[in-house]
Every structure is written in structure tokens, then in C-alpha cells.
Amino acid sequence: MIQRVTQSALVRVLSANTSRLQSELVRTQAVVSSQKRLQTASDDPVGTALVNGFRAETRRLESLLDGVGFGRAVLGAQDAAIDEVHALLTRAKELAVTFSGGVQNPESRATAAEETEQIERALLSLGNTTVAGRHIFGGLARGNPPFIAFDDPGYDPDVNGSTYSGPTDPFSIQTAADQLVRLTTPGDQVFDDAILAVHQLTTALRNNDVDTPGTGIIAAIDNVEAASEGARQERASVGGRLGRLNTRDVEMRDAIVGARTRQGEIEDADLTQVLIDLAQLQNALEVTLTAGQALLATNVLDFVRL
Amino acid sequence: MAIFGPLSVGRHALLTHQRALQVTGHNIANVNTPGFSRQRVQLEPIPPNGDRTGTGVRVAGVDRIVDPFIEARQLANGSAFGDAVAARDLLQQLEANFPVTGGGIGDALQEFFATTNALAADPASLAARGELVSAAENLAARIREGAGAISSFQREADARFVQGVSDTNALLEKVASLNREIVAARIAGTSDNDLQDIRQEALRDLSQQLQLNVVEQADGAVNVFARTGTALVLGASATNLQTEPSAATALDGGSLSRLGVVGDSGAFIPIGTGFGGALGALETLRDTTFVQTASALDALADGLRLEVNAVQAAGFDLDGLPGGDLFAGTGAADLTVALADSRGIAAAQSANPADNTNALDLVAVQDNRTIAGLGGQTLGEYFGSFHAGIGQQTRSASDQAIIEEQVAGTLAAQRDSVSGVSLEEEFTDLIRFQRAFQAAAQLISVSNSMLDDLIGLVR
Numbered sequence: 211m212i213q214r215v216t217q218s219a220l221v222r223v224l225s226a227n228t229s230r231l232q233s234e235l236v237r238t239q240a241v242v243s244s245q246k247r248l249q250t251a252s253d254d255p256v257g258t259a260l261v262n263g264f265r266a267e268t269r270r271l272e273s274l275l276d277g278v279g280f281g282r283a284v285l286g287a288q289d290a291a292i293d294e295v296h297a298l299l300t301r302a303k304e305l306a307v308t309f310s311g312g313v314q315n316p317e318s319r320a321t322a323a324e325e326t327e328q329i330e331r332a333l334l335s336l337g338n339t340t341v342a343g344r345h346i347f348g349g350l351a352r353g354n355p356p357f358i359a360f361d362d363p364g365y366d367p368d369v370n371g372s373t374y375s376g377p378t379d380p381f382s383i384q385t386a387a388d389q390l391v392r393l394t395t396p397g398d399q400v401f402d403d404a405i406l407a408v409h410q411l412t413t414a415l416r417n418n419d420v421d422t423p424g425t426g427i428i429a430a431i432d433n434v435e436a437a438s439e440g441a442r443q444e445r446a447s448v449g450g451r452l453g454r455l456n457t458r459d460v461e462m463r464d465a466i467v468g469a470r471t472r473q474g475e476i477e478d479a480d481l482t483q484v485l486i487d488l489a490q491l492q493n494a495l496e497v498t499l500t501a502g503q504a505l506l507a508t509n510v511l512d513f514v515r516l
Numbered sequence: 517m518a519i520f521g522p523l524s525v526g527r528h529a530l531l532t533h534q535r536a537l538q539v540t541g542h543n544i545a546n547v548n549t550p551g552f553s554r555q556r557v558q559l560e561p562i563p564p565n566g567d568r569t570g571t572g573v574r575v576a577g578v579d580r581i582v583d584p585f586i587e588a589r590q591l592a593n594g595s596a597f598g599d600a601v602a603a604r605d606l607l608q609q610l611e612a613n614f615p616v617t618g619g620g621i622g623d624a625l626q627e628f629f630a631t632t633n634a635l636a637a638d639p640a641s642l643a644a645r646g647e648l649v650s651a652a653e654n655l656a657a658r659i660r661e662g663a664g665a666i667s668s669f670q671r672e673a674d675a676r677f678v679q680g681v682s683d684t685n686a687l688l689e690k691v692a693s694l695n696r697e698i699v700a701a702r703i704a705g706t707s708d709n710d711l712q713d714i715r716q717e718a719l720r721d722l723s724q725q726l727q728l729n730v731v732e733q734a735d736g737a738v739n740v741f742a743r744t745g746t747a748l749v750l751g752a753s754a755t756n757l758q759t760e761p762s763a764a765t766a767l768d769g770g771s772l773s774r775l776g777v778v779g780d781s782g783a784f785i786p787i788g789t790g791f792g793g794a795l796g797a798l799e800t801l802r803d804t805t806f807v808q809t810a811s812a813l814d815a816l817a818d819g820l821r822l823e824v825n826a827v828q829a830a831g832f833d834l835d836g837l838p839g840g841d842l843f844a845g846t847g848a849a850d851l852t853v854a855l856a857d858s859r860g861i862a863a864a865q866s867a868n869p870a871d872n873t874n875a876l877d878l879v880a881v882q883d884n885r886t887i888a889g890l891g892g893q894t895l896g897e898y899f900g901s902f903h904a905g906i907g908q909q910t911r912s913a914s915d916q917a918i919i920e921e922q923v924a925g926t927l928a929a930q931r932d933s934v935s936g937v938s939l940e941e942e943f944t945d946l947i948r949f950q951r952a953f954q955a956a957a958q959l960i961s962v963s964n965s966m967l968d969d970l971i972g973l974v975r
Contacts, residue, residue, distance in 0.1 A: 222929065249616070262622045269627065377870055
């Protein structure tokens with residue numbers, strides 16, 4: 211307790227108090243305008259490290275979401291394409307069964323061959339499907355389509371066996387720190403057997419060959435059925451991976467909300483409390499200045515007549 | 517008593533109260549002078565001169581009202597105050613270069629790895645590659661800026677250190693000069709009150725520069741020693757502190773200053789370290805704090821560079837060639853992007869341009885906890901700790917500065933309470949001494965009247 215108050219002590223205390231209050235006002239003003247409690251690392255060093263972590267986690271999840279979004283588009287397109295393959299093979303099988311009977315004549319079989327040729331073309335077209343310019347059955351590569359065009363002089367499944375010329379490496383994306391999901395579905399596995407079976411069926415129909423073992427229409431029924439079963443299995447794999455991505459998408463969106471919430475709890479200001487603090491500081495400064503003015507204005511000269 | 521006795525008493529009283537009024541006026545005039553100590557006239561009666569009655573009043577002396585313990589505490593607090601304020605000021609500026617609101621190294625690091633993820637999703641995309649290179653350049657630039665800021669603050673600390681030494685020399689010279697004047701004043705029998713105030717104020721300023729040990733001498737002079745034991749002022753002689761380039765290399769490659777004196781032979785004699793005060797704080801910041809901070813940022817830059825380059829070396833670029841270094845440099849200050857063409861990013865581990873296996877390894881760098889120098893943390897976690905460390909140092913310095921400012925304020929208030937000028941008191945004294953002066957004049961008037969009466973008897 212100061213026993214003897216001097217003019218310089220009055221000025222010093224007033225100056226120190228107004229300086230402190232103004233400094234706090236400036237800081238509070240910055241908090242109000244930014245709505246961030248954390249203005250500098252020294253405001254909350256531990257919180258700073260946590261905010262850095264949450265911000266990094268959010269940005270990482272956002273970038274993973276981009277990849278997952280692309281993956282969902284790719285796998286969704288593969289799922290639709292393989293579904294279409296299955297439908298085409300079902301139609302090819304129907305035609306094979308229909309034209310394997312003795313009531314059909316060579317002319318009607320030749321007409322049916324026109325349809326199976328269109329199915330073959332459609333299969334090739336599906337095999338060359340792209341998403342964002344990338345071949346979904348060609349290792350997600352850009353550029354030349356993975357399957358040889360039907361009208362290409364080199365196109366001859368009977369001779370070459372496979373019409374696939376794309377990459378065979380698997381292509382995966384990261385969905386979490388230690389999780390990869392494969393996006394590629396090998397085009398040769400899905401389409402080679404199907405194209406060959408339909409091609410052989412077309413040839414058999416044109417040749418009016420019903421029952422030659424291995425190459426006739428009856429043999430084509432089994433081949434188309436086997437290719438259809440292969441497509442079904444690939445579709446199951448695609449569906450499983452798509453399901454994982456869908457689940458991961460939901461998980462990551464929830465995680466982003468969680469990280470942002472926790473980040474906000476650390477760095478965001480409690481605006482109500484800050485505004486109350488601001489009002490209190492303004493009042494305190496006004497009162498301090500008023501009191502200081504009264505104290506400094508009180509001068510012994512006003513009371514002494516020498 | 518002779519008839520002239522009252523006249524003599526009145527004359528003494530007039531002169532005494534005139535002197536008292538002068539001291540009061542001196543106090544009033546210095547009401548706003550920093551470091552001024554109020555003075556008080558000591559009145560004493562003039563003893564009888566062969567008679568039974570006294571012969572008036574006289575000035576026994578003019579006291580300087582101080583509490584030596586408070587003065588000593590102020591000197592002791594001065595160095596702690598100077599230390600804390602110097603550290604706070606520089607660390608707060610450094611901290612501003614590592615923002616928490618985004619746009620700093622942390623964000624650049626996150627963005628870099630986000631672009632590696634985009635590359636992994638589309639390894640042949642020139643756009644994704646371009647974004648990755650751009651993010652790498654931004655990250656390198658942010659890290660370089662951080663290193664540059666630390667380096668510039670080290671340079672500033674050194675410049676402030678040299679300036680502080682210059683200011684210290686001026687103050688040492690002032691103290692020595694005042695010592696000379698105080699000793700001379702005492703020999704001459706004149707008042708040295710104001711000289712002591714000026715010297716004490718100089719010592720207070722000096723104590724903020726470095727920690728002092730002040731020893732008062734019998735002749736009124738003070739000897740001043742540094743915490744390290746070096747004599748700074750001995751009587752009227754001041755040591756001229758010097759700085760010269762030390763053997764230590766600064767973060768910017770230049771030289772740093774060291775403190776010493778020039779001996780009789782003209783050789784520079786270093787006077788060690790640990791001076792306390794602002795000089796001590798600047799020395800610690802310059803030689804320890806900023807060096808450690810720069811080293812920590814170097815570890816981040818080295819970890820990033822070596823790890824990313826190792827992944828690059830394990831893969832093939834878009835043209836099927838072995839991957840080259842993505843980052844170049846030897847630390848944080850010179851970290852740059854070495855790749856001139858984004859085709860050089862090694863996203864594949866085969867000749868297939870659609871192969872993203874190496875890009876996935878690049879993505880995985882952000883989860884690697886075995887990077888040398890990062891203490892088992894990932895790059896992101898390490899930066900978080902680094903950032904928090906800067907915040908912690910600044911917080912600690914700020915808290916210490918607040919404490920020292922409060923202590924300094926309390927001591928200043930206590931000193932004011934004892935030594936400060938109160939206008940109320942001074943005006944009271946003014947009236948008191950004025951009235952006494954008027955009464956003494958009245959006494960002379962009465963004595964004069966008595967003399968007139970006496971002379972009138974013989975006419």
C-alpha cells in the first residue's frame with residue numbers, strides 16, 4: 211500500500227492502467243474481428259500444435275475424398291459397363307439357344323449373326339469405356355484404347371486369342387494411411403472370353419454350323435455362359451470395392467466434420483463472452499480515464515491563494 | 517542582549533526561509549523530472565552566543581530523501597526487466613512469422629501432400645504434376661522464409677547487442693563523469709543531491725542493459741562491476757566496452773559480435789558471456805534460441821528433402837527415366853525445388869505412365885515416423901511441435917516481461933512514495949516558509965521601529 215501519493219505516481223498509475231486496458235482492447239478487438247481465439251502461437255502453444263494437426267487431418271481427408279470421388283466414378287462406370295456386358299451376353303446366349311434348333315434355316319442364322327456382330331462391337335465399345343479420358347478397363351491409362359477396334363485389319367480374336375493391348379498393372383488409390391483400394395478391373399479378364407465367345411457364335415451362325423464340337427452354335431452356348439459367369443464374378447469384385455469406397459466416403463466426411471469441430475473448439479472465440487469482455491474493457495477504460503481526469507484536474511493551485 | 521539582537525535574528529530567519537523557499541521551488545520545478553528525489557531543508561536553531569537566549573535559525577543542510585533499499589532493488593530488477601523485455605520483443609516478432617491463422621509452413625506442407633494424393637489418382641496428368649511442383653515450390657518458399665526470418669532476427673539481435681554496448685558505454689561514461697563531479701562537490705562542500713539523482717537514473721538505465729554490482733565509496737563515488745566481475749566504472753574512470761567479430765558464424769553466414777575490452781597492449785580481451793539484462797537476453801537469443809530454432813527447422817527441411825528424394829529415386833518419371841531429386845538444398849535456408857519439368861516426378865515404378873505405385877509411396881511420406889531427426893514424429897506432427905515450441909518460448913518471455921513490468925511498476929511507485937514530489941506538500945511548505953519569511957520581515961520592521969524610538973530619545 212502506497213502511503214504517500216505524488217503527482218508522478220498518479221500519472222504513472224494512470225498511464226500504466228490505460229496502456230494495459232488499451233492493449234487488451236486491441237487484442238480483444240482482433241479476436242472479435244477474426245472470431246478466432248488463437249491469434250498467435252503463444253496464445254495457446256498446445257492448442258497451436260493441435261490445430262496444426264486437425265488442419266492437416268482435414269486437408270488430408272479432403273484430398274483423399276477427391277481420390278475416393280474419382281474411384282467411385284470409375285468403379286461405378288465399371289459396374290454399369292459389366293452389367294451391360296452381362297445383358298449383352300444374355301442376349302447372345304438367347305440367340306445361340308434359339309438358333310441352335312433344327313427349325314432355323316441358314317438365312318435366319320445369317321440374320322442372327324448380324325445381331326451377334328453388333329453385340330461383339332458393343333462389347334468392344336464397353337471395353338474401351340473412359341471416365342475423364344481414362345480407360346476404365348485399360349489400367350486407367352490415357353491415350354490409345356485398350357481393345358483393338360472391330361474394323362481394324364488386325365482384329366481377329368480367333369487367331370490372336372485376346373484383343374486387349376492395355377496395361378495389366380493394378381491401379382490403386384489410398385483411402386486411409388494404411389488402406390489402398392484397387393480401381394482397375396483387368397479388361398482382358400472381363401472381355402476377352404466374352405468377345406471370343408460372341409465372335410465364335412457369329413462365325414458359327416454365318417457358317418450355319420450348329421453342332422461342330424468346340425466351334426458350333428451349341429458349343430458357343432457354353433462359352434457365352436462361361437464368359438457371362440466370369441463377368442458376374444468381376445462385377446461382384448467391383449461392387450465390393452465400390453461399397454468400400456462408399457463407406458469410406460461417409461467415414462471421411464464424418465471425420466472432416468469431427469476434425470473441424472475439434473479445431474473450432476480450440477481456435478474459435480466464444481463470441482458472446484468476447485463481446486462481454488469487450489464491453490467490460492471499454493467501460494473500464496472509460497472509468498479509468500474519467501477517474502484519471504478527475505484526479506489530475508484536482509490541483510492544489512485551485513485551492514491555494516498565495 | 518544588544519538592541520541589534522532581534523535585527524540579527526530576523527536577518528538569519530529571512531535568509532534561512534529564503535533558502536527553504538528556494539529548496540521548495542526546486543522541488544516544485546522538478547515535479548516531472550525522472551529520477552528526481554525531493555529535497556528537504558534541515559532547520560536548526562542557532563545556539564546562544566554568550567547569552568541565555570538563542571540567536572535565531574539557520575540551515576543545517578539540505579537532505580535528499582531516498583530509501584537506499586528501494587534504489588538497490590530497482591537496480592536489481594532493472595536487469596531482469598531489460599532481459600525479459602528484450603526477449604519478449606524479438607520473440608513476438610519471430611512468432612508473427614509463423615502464423616496460426618493459415619498460410620504458413622503447416623498449410624504448405626498439407627497442400628503438398630494433398631497434391632501427391634491428386635497425383636496418385638491421376639499419375640499421367642500434367643495438371644496434377646504441375647500442381648505438385650507448384651505446391652513443392654510453395655512449401656520450399658515458406659520454409660526458406662521461416663529460415664530467413666530466424667536468420668534476420670539473429671542478425672537483429674546482434675545489431676541490438678552492438679547498439680546496446682554503445683548505449684552502455686555512454687552510460688558508463690556518464691556515471692564516471694558524475695562520480696568525478698560528486699567527489700568534487702563534496703570536497704567543495706556544496707550539495708551533490710542532484711548529481712546523485714542523475715547518477716542513480718543513469719545506473720537504473722545501465723541496469724537494464726546488463727546486471728550490475730554497485731559499490732559505494734567513502735568519497736561519494738560508486739564503483740560498478742558487471743555480473744561477470746569485470747570492472748565497468750572505478751571512480752572517475754569508465755571502461756570502454758568494445759565489440760569485435762567472434763569466431764562464431766551467423767545463420768546468414770556472416771560474423772557475430774563478441775564483447776570485450778581493449779587491454780593496455782591494445783589487444784582485444786573478451787569478457788565472457790552471461791551479462792544479464794538486455795545484453796544478456798540478446799546474447800542468449802542470438803547464440804542459443806535462434807540457433808536452436810533454425811536447427812529445428814533444418815531438421816524438418818532435411819527430413820522432407822531426403823525422404824521425398826529417396827522415393828523419387830525409387831521410381832520412374834513420365835518418360836520412363838529414373839526419378840531425380842525433387843528438392844535440393846542443405847537445410848531450410850536454401851531449400852528449393854530441383855525439378856525443372858513436372859514430367860520428372862517419379863509417380864511410377866515401371867515404364868507404364870499410368871502406374872501410380874511410386875506416387876502412393878510419395879503420399880505415404882506424410883505418415884513416415886522413422887524420418888531421421890524428427891524424433892519419431894511425422895513431418896506434420898514435427899512442424900506442430902516446432903510451432904508450439906515457438907509459441908511456448910514467446911509465451912514464457914511475455915509472461916516474464918509482464919511480471920518484471922509489474923515489479924518495476926511497484927518499485928517505481930514505492931520510490932515515488934518516498935522520493936517523489938507532492939505538490940500538496942510543497943505548497944504547504946511554500947505557505948509555511950512564506951509566512952515565516954513575512955514574520956522575520958516583521959521582526960526586522962519591529963527592530964527598526966525600536967531603533968527609531970531609541971534614536972528619538974536623544975534628539
